[in-house]
Amino acid sequence: MVNIIFEDSFEGFLSALYWAFSNNIKNPIFLKAEKPSLFKKVKVEKDPNVIKTLNKIMDEDTIDMFYDAFCFDEEQAFVNIYKGFLFYMEHKHLKDIHKDFIRNINSYIKSVRRERHKCIGFLRFHQVDNILYAQFEPKHFVLDYVGAFFKERYKKENFIIHDIKRKKAAIYDKENLDISFFERTIDVTKDKYQELWKAFFDSVAIEQRTNERLQNHYAPKYFRKYMIEFSD
Amino acid sequence: MDVEQKLRILADGAKYDVSCASSGGKRETIEDGIGNSYAPGVCHTFTSDGRCVSLLKVLFTNVCIFDCEYCINRASNDIKRASFTPKELADITINFYKRNYIEGLFLSSGIAKSPDHTMELMLKTIKILREEHKFNGYIHLKLIPGASKELVEQASTLADRVSSNIELPTEQSLRLLAPEKNKENVLKPLMFLKNLRNNSEKQIASASTQLIVGATNEPDYQILRLASYFYEKKMLKRMYYSAYIPVPNTKHIKLDKTPLLREHRLYQADWLLRFYGFKYEEIVKKDTNLDLDIDPKTLYALKNIHLYPIDINKASYEELIRVPGIGRKNAMKIIQARAFKTLDEIDLVKLGVSLKRAKHFIVAKKYLGYSLSPEYIRKVLTKGNSKNPYIQLKLW
Numbered sequence: 201m202v203n204i205i206f207e208d209s210f211e212g213f214l215s216a217l218y219w220a221f222s223n224n225i226k227n228p229i230f231l232k233a234e235k236p237s238l239f240k241k242v243k244v245e246k247d248p249n250v251i252k253t254l255n256k257i258m259d260e261d262t263i264d265m266f267y268d269a270f271c272f273d274e275e276q277a278f279v280n281i282y283k284g285f286l287f288y289m290e291h292k293h294l295k296d297i298h299k300d301f302i303r304n305i306n307s308y309i310k311s312v313r314r315e316r317h318k319c320i321g322f323l324r325f326h327q328v329d330n331i332l333y334a335q336f337e338p339k340h341f342v343l344d345y346v347g348a349f350f351k352e353r354y355k356k357e358n359f360i361i362h363d364i365k366r367k368k369a370a371i372y373d374k375e376n377l378d379i380s381f382f383e384r385t386i387d388v389t390k391d392k393y394q395e396l397w398k399a400f401f402d403s404v405a406i407e408q409r410t411n412e413r414l415q416n417h418y419a420p421k422y423f424r425k426y427m428i429e430f431s432d
Numbered sequence: 433m434d435v436e437q438k439l440r441i442l443a444d445g446a447k448y449d450v451s452c453a454s455s456g457g458k459r460e461t462i463e464d465g466i467g468n469s470y471a472p473g474v475c476h477t478f479t480s481d482g483r484c485v486s487l488l489k490v491l492f493t494n495v496c497i498f499d500c501e502y503c504i505n506r507a508s509n510d511i512k513r514a515s516f517t518p519k520e521l522a523d524i525t526i527n528f529y530k531r532n533y534i535e536g537l538f539l540s541s542g543i544a545k546s547p548d549h550t551m552e553l554m555l556k557t558i559k560i561l562r563e564e565h566k567f568n569g570y571i572h573l574k575l576i577p578g579a580s581k582e583l584v585e586q587a588s589t590l591a592d593r594v595s596s597n598i599e600l601p602t603e604q605s606l607r608l609l610a611p612e613k614n615k616e617n618v619l620k621p622l623m624f625l626k627n628l629r630n631n632s633e634k635q636i637a638s639a640s641t642q643l644i645v646g647a648t649n650e651p652d653y654q655i656l657r658l659a660s661y662f663y664e665k666k667m668l669k670r671m672y673y674s675a676y677i678p679v680p681n682t683k684h685i686k687l688d689k690t691p692l693l694r695e696h697r698l699y700q701a702d703w704l705l706r707f708y709g710f711k712y713e714e715i716v717k718k719d720t721n722l723d724l725d726i727d728p729k730t731l732y733a734l735k736n737i738h739l740y741p742i743d744i745n746k747a748s749y750e751e752l753i754r755v756p757g758i759g760r761k762n763a764m765k766i767i768q769a770r771a772f773k774t775l776d777e778i779d780l781v782k783l784g785v786s787l788k789r790a791k792h793f794i795v796a797k798k799y800l801g802y803s804l805s806p807e808y809i810r811k812v813l814t815k816g817n818s819k820n821p822y823i824q825l826k827l828w
Contacts, residue, residue, distance in 0.1 A: 297769045303782065321474040325531045332530060350532075353468055355461045357530065393527045399436050403443040404489065405479040408677060409692065414482025418475070429477055 201227050201239045207246045208232045210267055213278070214254055216244040217285050230278035262288060265309060272308035273341045280304045316342045320349055322423050325359065326388040332359040333386055335426050343370050344379055351377045362386070394428050401429040433514055439524065441514040445494040445505050446540050449597075450674045451640060454486040454535035454570040457592045458635070465566030467529060467536070469592060474535050487538035487572060488528055492516055492554050496542030500610035502599070502647045504679045505542045515544065518553060522560035529569055536570030536592075537561070547578035555583065558590045573637070577617040584621045588628060591637045593669070596621050598641045601655050605648035608684055622667045638669040645698060646690025647676040652698060652721040656712040660705050673698040697722040704728055707760065708753050725814045730756040733793055734806040740793040741804065745774050757789035789813060 202225050206216035213230065219242075220228045234241070255263070269281050283301035288294055297303055319342050325332040332354065343363045347370030350359060354372070361370040362382060369382030424430040457469025475484035491505070493515035499507045521539075528534045539557065543550050554573060561567040573591040575584055587594050596618050600606045603615045622639055629636045641662070643655060655673070662668040675695035676685070701722055704710040708729070715728045723731050733740060733756050742751050744766055752763035762785045769775060769783055776797040780787060792801035792809045802808070 295768060296772050297765070297783065298772055298779065317472070317474075320470070321476045321532075323532050327530070334532070349470075352461055354466060354530070356464055356466065393524070393531060396436055396439055396524060397528060397531070397533050399440050400443050400488065400490075401477065401479070401485070403440045404447045404483075404485060406447055406481045406483075406677065409481040411482040412480060415478045415480055418482060418484065419478040427477065 201229060203229050203231055203235070203237050203239050203241045205231050205234055205241065205243045207244075209246065210270055211248075211251050212244075212246045213270055214266075215247045215250045217282055218247075218250045218254060219244045220282060221285060221289065228279070228282060229275060230282065231275065258288065262294060265294060265305065268312050269305045269308040271312045271341045271345075273339075277304075277308050280308070312340045312342065315340050316345045318423065319346050322419070322427055323350075323361065324426055324428055327391060328386060328388060330358060332357050333362070333388065334359070335362045335364055335388075337365040337422075337425065338363060339422075341366065343368055346370065347372065347377050347379060360386070398429055435520055435524070438514045438516060438520070439490065441512055442491045442494060442516065443489065445491045445542070446489045446538070448504065448674065448677060449489065449538070449540055449574075449642060449672075450483075451572070451595065451642065451670075451672045452484055452486045452489060452538065453593075453670070454572075456638065456669070457570050459568040459570075459592070462566055462568055465568055466526070467567050467569035469535070469568070469570045476532070476534055486535045487570065488525055488534045488536070489538040490516070490521070490540075492521065492539060492541035492550065492557065493544050494542045495544040497545070498543055498610070498612040500599070500613065501682050501684060502609055502644055502676060502679065506679075509679070509681070516557075518557040518560055521557050522565065525561060526565050526567060529567070534569075536572070538572040538574075540574035541576065543576055547576040548580055548583060551576045551579040551583045551587070555586055555590065558587075562590055575621050577613050579621070581624060584624060585628065588625055588637045589634050593640060594621075594625065594637045595640045595642070597643075598658075599644055600648055601643060601650040601658055602648075605650065609647065622662075626665070626667050639667065640670040640672060641668055642672040642674055644676050645673050645695055647685050651719055652694070652701070653712075653716045653719050655698060656701055656705070656716055659702060660712040663705060671702060673702070691724065693724050694721070697724065697728060701728045704732075709750060726810065727756070729754070730789055730813065734810060737804055737806050741795045741799055741801070742793060743795045744780070745770050745796065755790050755793050757786050757793075 204216045204220060206212040216230055229239070266281055266285070269277055280301040284294055284305050287299065287302070294302055294305065297306065315338055319336060319338055323334045323336055323346065325334045343361065347361055350361065351372050356374055358374060359372050363369065367381055367383050368379060371378050371380070453473055454469065455473030456471060458471070459469045461468045473486060475486055477485045479485060494505045494511070495513050495515060496505050496507055504511065525537045529536070539554055541550050541554055558571060558573065561571070571591045572593045572595065573587050575587060575594050575596045577596065598618055599610060599613070606613055606615060622641070625636060625639055645655065659671045662671060673695050675690040675692050701715050704715055705712060710732070715732055716722055722728055726734070733754070742755055749763050749767060752758055752766060753760055762783070765783050766775065766785070769779065774797060777787070777800055780796055787800065794800055
């Protein structure tokens with residue numbers, strides 16, 4: 201067992217994958233930050249040459265798949281991606297769904313894509329001065345995707361999307377989108393549109409058809425913390 | 433009256449329109465503008481009845497000169513009336529959009545003064561959004577029956593989706609319950625738009641319609657025949673079905689309430705028409721309703737049991753999607769996976785194929801069911817709990 205510590209980015213992770221592959225490491229553990237451990241530790245730096253090589257030998261779809269699975273953001277996922285990477289180097293595809301790790305990779309991807317999509321709908325912005333500010337606590341790393349989505353949608357707005365759990369934020373200033381560490385707390389105040397939204401939300405429901413189970417299924421409770429129509 | 437009160441009244445009046453889709457849009461943000469449409473559609477929240485809220489769905493006004501019996505906003509009904517101004521409504525829309533509450537606007541209306549007068553006010557709202565705010569999010573606009581061609585054309589270039597509600601499956605019912613409406617003024621704009629789509633260079637909005645189910649006694653057969661006619665003629669992108677919700681003081685409507693399950697079965701059948709290559713005659717027998725106990729695809733399989741079991745390892749995509757419980761995604765997964773080995777029951781479970789219904793109809797190395805007897809399968813799938821009151825009576 202070897203603990204491989206990589207720089208917290210997809211490029212950093214790919215560099216670590218490639219390093220483990222080249223050095224024929226059997227049971228690596230991939231870590232974003234150092235943890236106390238009895239195993240041997242190796243720190244792998246991000247290597248632009250490795251990224252270039254990988255871009256040549258892997259097709260785009262596979263890189264996308266690895267990226268989405270990487271966003272699952274759990275150690276077990278990193279290990280399965282490594283297995284998938286070894287398999288890909290040998291077979292040049294990831295279509296054999298009889299392999300456990302390939303099925304796992306597919307399920308990570310599904311989970312990540314689903315959460316990205318939910319976040320696009322459930323994120324709530326507050327107008328704070330001339331900035332639109334949103335907080336959320338996604339299970340996976342979806343900030344880059346969600347940030348890019350709103351960059352397209354709110355071209356001429358300033359916005360901050362704050363992943364409270366990871367202490368990161370996507371910050372957009374009408375020109376550039378930047379994702380970085382973010383530890384500030386920003387106070388949000390109520391405005392009249394929030395009240396209007398709640399009024400609307402109450403009156404579109406059809407009382408004769410109340411079905412909370414269905415509502416809970418589609419709008420899971422862990423999302424609701426920052427959705428104003430569910431707060432008092 | 434303050435805006436919040438207006439919003440409450442006019443959202444309440446619009447909620448019986450079931451459509452809230454925002455999918456299929458193609459707009460991109462314009463320079464200095466706000467908003468784009470996202471092809472898969474987005475749900476922004478879910479109401480306590482479990483429906484997706486994608487759009488700010490409101491009436492421009494609930495004042496109405498028509499007196500349609502099934503409608504809560506009909507002229508003779510004693511309810512609170514309100515109207516937005518175009519500016520008010522555009523302001524709410526933009527501010528909701530900025531806060532990511534909605535994908536856009538769904539604007540319908542009662543008919544104040546005249547169809548053209550109402551349509552003009554609605555268009556004015558949309559123009560403020562599109563032109564002043566440079567808003568390029570999703571807009572669904574209801575066409576007012578009887579509005580002039582010019583206004584319909586304007587609507588179709590400003591909106592992503594327009595709709596004209598047929599409301600009832602036959603002209604006879606329409607005459608009975610909605611004397612001021614007629615087939616002509618509902619269908620004409622849809623025909624007109626179809627021609628426009630073929631002959632115009634501009635992007636013309638797609639169209640949908642809604643049918644109220646259960647206020648009159650047309651069977652599902654008639655409803656699905658109508659739907660499939662519209663889909664074939666390419667007049668509509670989608671048909672919506674709305675189980676009738678009783679409104680007070682009705683003269684001709686006898687039913688208290690149509691089961692939601694009937695609405696659900698119609699949607700399932702509609703999907704089979706649009707995405708699974710079924711014809712309406714295959715799904716529903718002449719002059720009857722769909723079965724409430726069993727979904728239409730399973731019913732089809734039970735009635736055509738000689739076509740089954742289907743061999744998962746050999747069947748074409750078209751055959752696979754005719755297996756109850758196997759949808760389009762699972763069919764693709766099966767085809768991909770069987771390239772590597774012959775699939776058995778465990779492989780299917782690993783792929784995430786739900787076998788609850790499918791097992792009765794498939795072979796995966798061996799037949800996975802117990803018996804191909806339709807009576808037996810029906811009994812297992814309904815667990816003897818029939819939701820159909822008539823069948824239950826017979827049992828007792």
